[in-house]
Amino acid sequence: MSTATHDTQREAPAKPTTTVGKAADYLDQRTSIGVAVKEFARKVFPDHWSFMLGEIALFSFVVLIISGFFLTMFFEPSMALTRYEGEHPASMHGELMSVAFASTLDMSFEVRGGLLMRQIHHWSALIFMASIVVHMMRVFFTGAFRKPREINWIVGLLLMILGLAAGFTGYSLPDDVLSGNGLRITDGVVKSIPLVGSFMSYMIFGGEFPGHHIVPRLFTLHIFVVPGILLALIALHLFLMVLQKHTQYPGGGRTDKNVVGYPALPVYVAKMTGNFFLVFGVLALMGATMSINNVWNYGPFDPSPVSAGAQPDWYMLFLEGSLRLMPGQGTEWVIFGYTLPLNILIPAVVVPGILFTFLFVYPFVEAKVTGDDREHHVLDRPRNKPARTGLGVAFLTAFIILALAGSNDLIATHFHLSINAITWVFRILFFVGPVFAYAITRRICLGLQRKDRELVLHGHESGRIVRFANGEYIEVHTPLDEQERWLRVNYEAPAPLEIAPKTDARGVKRKGYSSDKRWQRLSRFFYEDRVEPVTPAELEAAHSHGEHDQLEDGESGHQAVEAGAGATSREH
Amino acid sequence: MKALAARRHHRLAPVVLLLLALLTTGGIYAALAPSTANAETVSTADIETGKKLFQANCATCHGANAEGTDGVPSLVGVGAAAVDFQVSTGRMPMQMSGPQAQAKPRQFGDEDTAALAAYVASLGAGPAIPTDDQVDAAQGDAANGMALFRTNCAMCHNAVGAGGALSEGKFAPSLWETSERNIYQAMLTGPQSMPVFNDANITPDEKRDIVAFLVEQREGSAGGNALGSLGPVSEGLWAFAIGLGLLIGAAVWIGAKSS
Structure with missing residues (x-):
């Protein structure tokens, strides 16, 4: 009875005349979706360009999914041996290689648009991580992690770590020499863990490195497990953002109790759509004009060769640098027949452990030392929290020094410096740099x-x-x-x-x-x-x-x- | 045959046999041994010119008779290939001391270089300058060249020859600008920090394959701008500089659009 009156009330003003209107009405009568649309369309968001950094990450993830979907159509995750019969590139013709590597070459040179898709996918991965890091910097320096957003900060950190995992698992799939070198380092790091290390390595690789299982295993992780969790956490991240409302920069009339901005529809929907097309456009442009990860340059994986300039993608470069900086002599201890390889354990486990722990605990430590349990919706100007800004810059300094140390050979060749001198400078800077960065920033x-x-x-x-x-x-x-x-x-x-x-x-x-x-x-x-x-x-x-x-x-x-x-x- | 058999007990027979044996071994050696002397006939005039050039430009460090001095190698036996490599790439005469001699605009023309090479080759046998046929990339197999390059060269010169760092400021140079002949000569003579890859180690055909692989790299990447072929570091740098730069620019632009 009540629904009948409801219907008559709704139809009373005007019946939809356009096709879109009719379709919307059809949907609304069955789902009442109009309520949600109305609610969301009127939701107010504050306006600032830096709030779009997270959007860049989101949209590059969308591009990753679309291009990745295309790549799975042609990639064969198998480590079985085959001889490459393709004519291109000439340097690979007739080479013995794994099916995974051969299918990567095939999708690059035989599949129409395959190389473009591969390159878009890889550039998107780099931009995905880069925009996450820059977005995190915005959140950190403006204090957007404060109550009630500590949980969302943790979710964001998990997203970043999953992004690293997605990048790492995908990077290793083509089974080329460079990514194989990376896997070998991973194997070494796993083996460096006391007592359980060698067992874990055998578990991961299904036997002695490299074995015959790692590519299919990484493939499952890369296309199913990691993106699945990523998607779920992205949903949670956005849900919390909508639920807690977006933070706003300080300014006249803006308080912790209001949101000053514009409604989602039409302003932000238009801006977001525009931004999506720009992100997709830039990534496509990069994929079309700049080559990335030419695996045929490195050749099919073989455990013996390592080429000069062997480095991971930029987001893993800090780990590479950490390993390169660690002195090898006297840091490998043998205790009762057990080797304790501090030369690997410290740079590859302890250093990243400290960096990530800092990020995880910082919001809680800051709340505690501030004695603050109020909600904050107005952002801080970085200058107004000198210690936080100083610590953030110190953290970035350490991260950048490690990343530069990971590129020490390229710095040496490009600036005609001695690699030994560079390494020593970075060893000292790693400890001194952050302290100076903190002091100077705070001042x-x-x-x-x-x-x-x-x-x-x-x-x-x-x-x-x-x-x-x-x-x-x-x-x-x-x-x-x-x-x-x-x-x-x-x-x-x-x-x-x-x-x-x-x-x-x-x-x-x-x-x-x-x-x-x-x-x-x-x-x-x-x-x-x-x-x-x-x-x-x-x-x-x-x-x-x-x-x-x-x-x-x-x-x-x-x-x-x-x-x-x-x-x-x-x-x- | 009968006459030969009758004289086989002649007292000079062992001497004749010995001479014959020596002649055969010598002949076979001469035919099969790697030709170490310069294949082209060099005139004594060339050697004389070379000697004068050497004494004017090289003797200060390498000694009046190329015997070497303290810390400077002797050039007796380095061969024409070494001289041609060092002089035609401008590495010698050296302009300044440093971790290693660097390539620079060459100081001697083809003729003078050839004269210098002839002079040094005349001091003692060494590898000769490779022929055009030996360094012809078109005759090489790039796929085999890549396999060889990956095992023997890539650890210093980077996977596609973009160059790499060595200890204490030394470096393995990029090979993209290096001529085919110079690449071959470098393998043959092992300049500076580079080991010698002699013909037993990597055969002349295999050397040509490597040259073919390196020449193939000059065509660039199928994927677009190669970004120096330096691998993930340069890719990351460009991802930030171009990708994120453009996207942040776009975000600022969208943000500035009146709402």
């Missing part, structure tokens, strides 16, 4: 904050010099407008944690004191030096003693002060 942030304070208190230099009757010269400063001021005063500068005293009232030592003390020490490291935002009182004081300025534009300046004061008081 720059504090300096920028002081500049902001200065600007809020005294306004912009106008370049107008005024001479008074008594001969005094001053430069007239124009006060900041409301928006400018909001941006510069609307932040928090948390103080280090205050902890309860060591002993209670009866002089008994308090339980948990030493743990609190450690957290307090860390908190001091974060927040000991800070630049407080300008308070309305300070602003008032600055303007009242700057009466010279008000000679020029007294009234408007005064109004701005009030507006600014209002803005900041809303914050407190």
